[in-house]
Amino acid sequence: MKAIVYEKYGGPEVLQLKEIEKPIPKENEVLIKVKAVSINPYEWHFMRGKPWFMRLSASGLFKPKNKIRILGNDVAGYVEAVGSAVKEFKSGDEVWAESDFGSLAEYVCASANKTISKPNNCTLEEAACLPIAGITALQSLRDDGQLKAGQEVLINGASGGVGTFAVQIAKALGAQVTGVCSGRNLDLVRSLGANRVIDYTKEKVTQNGQTYDLVVDNVGNLSVKTCKRLLKPGGLGVIVGYQSVPHLIAVGLRGKTQHSKVAYMSAKTTREDLLFLKQLIEEGKLQPIIDRKYPLEKTAEAMAYLEGGHAPGKVIITV
Numbered sequence: 311m312k313a314i315v316y317e318k319y320g321g322p323e324v325l326q327l328k329e330i331e332k333p334i335p336k337e338n339e340v341l342i343k344v345k346a347v348s349i350n351p352y353e354w355h356f357m358r359g360k361p362w363f364m365r366l367s368a369s370g371l372f373k374p375k376n377k378i379r380i381l382g383n384d385v386a387g388y389v390e391a392v393g394s395a396v397k398e399f400k401s402g403d404e405v406w407a408e409s410d411f412g413s414l415a416e417y418v419c420a421s422a423n424k425t426i427s428k429p430n431n432c433t434l435e436e437a438a439c440l441p442i443a444g445i446t447a448l449q450s451l452r453d454d455g456q457l458k459a460g461q462e463v464l465i466n467g468a469s470g471g472v473g474t475f476a477v478q479i480a481k482a483l484g485a486q487v488t489g490v491c492s493g494r495n496l497d498l499v500r501s502l503g504a505n506r507v508i509d510y511t512k513e514k515v516t517q518n519g520q521t522y523d524l525v526v527d528n529v530g531n532l533s534v535k536t537c538k539r540l541l542k543p544g545g546l547g548v549i550v551g552y553q554s555v556p557h558l559i560a561v562g563l564r565g566k567t568q569h570s571k572v573a574y575m576s577a578k579t580t581r582e583d584l585l586f587l588k589q590l591i592e593e594g595k596l597q598p599i600i601d602r603k604y605p606l607e608k609t610a611e612a613m614a615y616l617e618g619g620h621a622p623g624k625v626i627i628t629v
């Protein structure tokens with residue numbers, strides 16, 4: 311089968327389309343014939359091997375370890391085969407999943423526990439957008455952010471992969487949403503339900519003096535001091551996006567005070583939350599936004615575009 315592999319760390323030029331062996335599902339796995347994959351900054355962090363500390367824990371110190379040589383996590387497609395212990399799915403079922411084995415390929419295995427049947431009111435391409443960005447948006451608001459109905463939330467980076475889900479999920483949770491993006495994406499963010507929008511190219515987020523119960527920073531460019539200024543007493547700041555190690559250290563050292571707390575979050579995909587996202591889609595409360603689609607052989611081009619940091623919504627690879 312064809313797959314996007316990388317044998318060394320670097321820019322999109324390290325990605326190669328290669329012929330490799332088709333995987334065989336283990337007992338608790340589902341083999342998916344891939345139709346669509348959504349790409350995330352997570353993947354280009356692995357591609358580049360940056361930040362460096364990632365190499366210690368997961369990806370290999372000097373070059374990528376075998377198990378992550380195929381890039382990609384989010385996937386949607388058709389069940390091709392199932393492991394002996396999997397009873398929920400059969401060949402031909404339409405599913406979406408988060409895979410640990412590299413989804414930028416014609417076939418990928420995913421744990422049955424992280425494989426979900428497609429919502430009946432969206433396409434496979436839309437379903438492929440959900441796993442990493444949808445889970446991150448949900449957990450940043452509901453879990454790390456403890457967002458309650460009626461509260462005020464500021465979402466920085468409201469037009470990106472995570473942000474477009476976060477605006478809609480915050481509305482579904484009953485919050486009042488202020489979204490921050492550039493002028494060209496104001497209408498998009500409004501259309502997703504934001505009550506107010508701030509064009510960061512024209513106005514500082516602190517300029518209007520408004521304070522919030524929750525600030526979610528998907529960009530990672532708000533200093534700890536700015537976050538605290540934006541928070542009401544008892545408010546929470548959730549740092550989702552990463553820009554530099556010194557910023558993470560500053561969050562760790564100075565994030566907590568008597569009056570507010572700013573902390574970095576780390577999303578963890580669970581079956582319950584994947585099902586929660588599916589339910590929101592089926593209730594018409596969540597709509598994945600697809601910015602661009604590229605064929606598998608143009609993955610390097612897609613990754614370069616995503617790395618630019620200005621995609622409105624999700625970038626999809628079709629297989």
Ligand SMILES: NC(=O)c1ccc[n+]([C@@H]2O[C@H](COP(=O)([O-])OP(=O)(O)OC[C@H]3O[C@@H](n4cnc5c(N)ncnc54)[C@H](OP(=O)(O)O)[C@@H]3O)[C@@H](O)[C@H]2O)c1
Binds near residue numbers: 495
């Ligand atoms: N902590 C976790 O567990 C976790 C999980 C998933 C992702 N992440 C991180 O979350 C971040 C966001 O991911 P993503 O998928 O949403 O990325 P993305 O899709 O690449 O985000 C692009 C968006 O960011 C907006 N943006 C760029 N500069 C901005 C600025 N100065 N102010 C406000 N908005 C700005 C852009 O809007 P404009 O074009 O309008 O500027 C664009 O729509 C990444 O750093 C990713 O690594 C963390």
